[in-house]
Amino acid sequence: MSNEKLGKLRNLRSTEILAVFTRHNFYADGFTPEEMRTTLEDLGPTYVKLGQIMSSRTDILPESYCRELQKLRTNVRPLEAETVRAVIEQETGKKIDEIFSEFRDEPLGSASIAQAHYGVLKDGTRVVTKVQRPYIADTVRKDFILLKKFAAVVNVVTETEDGNKVVDFKSAIEQLEKVTEEELDFRVEAEHSRTFRRLCIEDRYKISCPDIIDELTTERILTQTFVDGYSLEKTDKIEADGIDHVRVGKAIVENYVHQVLDVGIFHGDPHQGNIMLSHGVPYWIDFGMIGQLNERDISMIEDIVLALLQKDSDRVCTIILAMGVANSEINKPKMIEDIDYLTERYLSMKDISGMDMGELLADLKNILAKHNITMPSRFTMLVRSLITIEGVLQEFCPELNLFDYLTQKMLRRLRENFDLREKLHDTMKEAVSFGLDAKQVPAALVNLLRNLSKGKLKVGFELMGYDDLVTRVQSTVKNLTLAVIACVLFIGSCMLCTTDIKPQANGIPFIAMIGFVISVALGIYAVGQLSRYKKK
Numbered sequence: 001m002s003n004e005k006l007g008k009l010r011n012l013r014s015t016e017i018l019a020v021f022t023r024h025n026f027y028a029d030g031f032t033p034e035e036m037r038t039t040l041e042d043l044g045p046t047y048v049k050l051g052q053i054m055s056s057r058t059d060i061l062p063e064s065y066c067r068e069l070q071k072l073r074t075n076v077r078p079l080e081a082e083t084v085r086a087v088i089e090q091e092t093g094k095k096i097d098e099i100f101s102e103f104r105d106e107p108l109g110s111a112s113i114a115q116a117h118y119g120v121l122k123d124g125t126r127v128v129t130k131v132q133r134p135y136i137a138d139t140v141r142k143d144f145i146l147l148k149k150f151a152a153v154v155n156v157v158t159e160t161e162d163g164n165k166v167v168d169f170k171s172a173i174e175q176l177e178k179v180t181e182e183e184l185d186f187r188v189e190a191e192h193s194r195t196f197r198r199l200c201i202e203d204r205y206k207i208s209c210p211d212i213i214d215e216l217t218t219e220r221i222l223t224q225t226f227v228d229g230y231s232l233e234k235t236d237k238i239e240a241d242g243i244d245h246v247r248v249g250k251a252i253v254e255n256y257v258h259q260v261l262d263v264g265i266f267h268g269d270p271h272q273g274n275i276m277l278s279h280g281v282p283y284w285i286d287f288g289m290i291g292q293l294n295e296r297d298i299s300m301i302e303d304i305v306l307a308l309l310q311k312d313s314d315r316v317c318t319i320i321l322a323m324g325v326a327n328s329e330i331n332k333p334k335m336i337e338d339i340d341y342l343t344e345r346y347l348s349m350k351d352i353s354g355m356d357m358g359e360l361l362a363d364l365k366n367i368l369a370k371h372n373i374t375m376p377s378r379f380t381m382l383v384r385s386l387i388t389i390e391g392v393l394q395e396f397c398p399e400l401n402l403f404d405y406l407t408q409k410m411l412r413r414l415r416e417n418f419d420l421r422e423k424l425h426d427t428m429k430e431a432v433s434f435g436l437d438a439k440q441v442p443a444a445l446v447n448l449l450r451n452l453s454k455g456k457l458k459v460g461f462e463l464m465g466y467d468d469l470v471t472r473v474q475s476t477v478k479n480l481t482l483a484v485i486a487c488v489l490f491i492g493s494c495m496l497c498t499t500d501i502k503p504q505a506n507g508i509p510f511i512a513m514i515g516f517v518i519s520v521a522l523g524i525y526a527v528g529q530l531s532r533y534k535k536k
Contacts, residue, residue: 033068040072047143048072049112049183050176063362078115081105084131091218099216113140113183118226126226127213130186137184144177175377183288186222190214192287193224199263200255207251209284227285229278232396243280249397252282256389256402257409260382261302264293268381270389272396291381301382302410309407311347313339324368324375331371338367357403358387479529486522489515 020042040051054061055069084105085096096103102120109116114132121127182188190212197209216223230237238245252275259266267274268289276283293301300323307315313336321330346360361383368375375383390402493515501509 033065036065037068037071040069043143047147049140049180050147052112054176078107078110079131079133083134084115084117087131087134088129088221091221092216112136114186121213125213126228127216127223128210128226129216130222132184132186132220140180140184144173144180148173148177179289185219186217187219189286189288190217190222192290195265196267196284196287196290199265200259202255202258205281207255207282207284209287227276227278227283229276229283232272232275232277232282232392238277241277241280243277245397246399248277248280248282249393249400252396253389253393253400253402253405257405260293261298261406261409261413264295264298266291266293266382266385268385270385270392272392275392289381291378291385293378293382297378302413305407305410308343308347311340311343313337313343316343320368320373323379324373327372327374330373335367335371338370342367356390357401357406358390360403361387475529479526482522483526486519486526489519489522493519 020039023042037051040047051069051072055066055072061069084107085103088099089095092099099121100119101122101124104118107115107117108128112133113136114130116128116130119127119129193209193212197211201208210224210227213223213225232238256266256270267284267287268291269286270284274284274286276285300319304316304319304323307319316339317332317336321332342360342363345363346356365383386402393400393402493512496509496512496515499509501511503510505513
């Protein structure tokens, strides 16, 4: 296709998108949650997929928007059977009849980027082949280019305690573009699945996941073994089959805790539709989103949970600041105060097995947002994943508590990793250090009393929580000084104009002209800075 035709198509798509946005009145007061959902539906499959991804990104969008986007339809118009067969044959270089002894044209499910079909290979293996929609990758990439342009004039507004807050929609789109780009290459998902099976599945008869058929997996098709069962959403079938909820629930939660704390690789989107039951055995499916943690991350997670259990808010605050990035100066005493309230609210109960971990994590996330702290994406994915899996457990097996399992696992890890000799060595070092410090206490007290009697005692105070005020005062003084310098320089330049200093231009000495320019620039800068602080 020529560049001219591509340009025309892009302009046509731009016009279509603009028409949809205009119809939804995006330029007035921004999108409400419902308007965002209906707009994405009207824009087509690419944007439906975008909305589905955004529905789980509570770190990017407000909770109200995420809840609304969860209503987006999961099924879209299916591809024609001829198109599906053509994609498979193009990717494999073989005819359908050479690959499958049976291939069903009716899809098992049809989504915005791909649809899945049941088949039986020549060796009798039952499989599911996911086929990407033709041209969808190019369409998605072009749509993201256009969407980022529109994002510059679209405001997403949410209510906060301090008033309305505008969400950085452009930044959200850029992050989602990266996630979607990975989803467009099925080889990435296939590699995630292989890694997950190798490291996270210990007993296939207790919990499992499908196998990838390597020779039938490319960028545009993904083939895996068929799971003969149904998802946890099918409560009627679960009841009809007499499934033991507690047994299955334990298998799921124990494996999930194993993923997070032992392996450092966890399912990024463990909702009910991504957990299937086959003959009573739970199966993880759909590995488009996989989270990864290193050993340091796992240690910090253990530290923060143990600090929460000990109600050590200072320690919790220190760990959070080590894990995240502070986008502004932190008022640590206020942050500790907020964490104190959190621990008293959730950990005052004697039995933590009744604690709602989802609410705890949501409130902790709000504290981070309040203090303008951004966590790395692997931690935000973990929080979303933890909240999701706890929701699954509450629906499927409310007798089990995720936080209880996590803390038990952490305590077992601490006991296993406990080195008595090392701990005794550290304790002895601390005792010796304390003894040496204690020897100096009497002398220090004598010096203190001597200075007090002579009137030489000096006491230093440190104001906490006034850092912003001090910074503003310092900046104001600096800018007032610049303004005074600008005035002096201007007056001096005027006086130079009365002299005969050479060289000159139109009777004005060059040095005076330079003084005028510098004084005006300094004056404008100083006044501008003072006005900015006045508005604050």
